[in-house]
Amino acid sequence: MKALHTLIAGAIVFALAAPLALAQDGKPSKKLYCWNEGGRKVCGDALPAHAVDSARTEISAKSGMATARVDRALTAEERVAAQQAERAARSAAMAEEARKRRDHAMAESYATEQDLRNSFQERIVLLDETVKASQLGIEGRRQTLLSLLRKAGEAELSSKPVGKVLADNIRNQHDELLHQQATLKQQQLERSTADQDLASALERYNTIKAAKPGRG
Structure with a gap:
């Protein structure tokens, strides 16, 4: 019976001592902090509130090494x-990913380089026709405006009010x-870059096709 009491007492001591030992072993090692303050280096075992946002080095008090x-x-x-x-950076990455998808779709859509050229040529012809139509529309609008201005001028010369x-x-x-003039300017810009766009598309197309497996 005495042996049983001794065993129970030992178990209790062990149970109480184990958490204490774990707490001591798990206790974080003490650190030192070093930061610049007023042009000079300051170190301490605690970081004051005014230095919380400052750049600092944390050093192990045990080893003296920066941690x-x-x-x-x-x-x-x-x-x-x-x-x-x-x-x-995120927008640039998304734009690059979109470009890769377009290039892949382009390579899948056109069986040959000539197919790609024909597609761009259709766009170029359409742009040329759009520019010409806009130029004609602007000229017609200009003539209409000049006619109205002449009427207003004649009224003023006749000392009559302009209605x-x-x-x-x-x-x-x-x-x-x-x-219309602003629209024409944008159309002319698109037309001026169409040839360059075709050259770039052909370069990307041939690069993608050359990288496909099975091409000799």
Whole structure:
């Protein structure tokens, strides 16, 4: 019976001592912190509140070796700039992925290089026709505006007021002329880059086709 009591007491001591030993073994090792403050290096075993956002080096008090280096906290402006850079990088990656998908679709859509050329030629012809139509429309609009301006000028020379309907018509024709001119400028830009787009597409097409297995 005495032996049983001794065994129970030993088990209790072991049960109480085990968590204590684990707590001591699991206790994090003490660290030192070093940071710059007013142009000089400051070290301590605790990090003051005013240094929390500063760049610092963390050193093991036991080994004296640096265990971590923490950069300073970003300012509000730097955080915004970092977020913008991250969004730009993400957009660039998405654009590159979209380009790869388009290139793959292009390689699958056209059996030969000539098929690709024919497709681009159709686009180029359409662009040429669109530019010509816009030029004709602008010339017609210009002539209409000149006619209205002559009427307004004749009225003023005859000391007659320019009617509201005529004045509104002149204003509307002028605004529409400016709009058509801006549209034509964009169309001409697209046409000017069409040949370069074809050259780039042919280069990518041939590169993709050459990389396909089974091509000698």
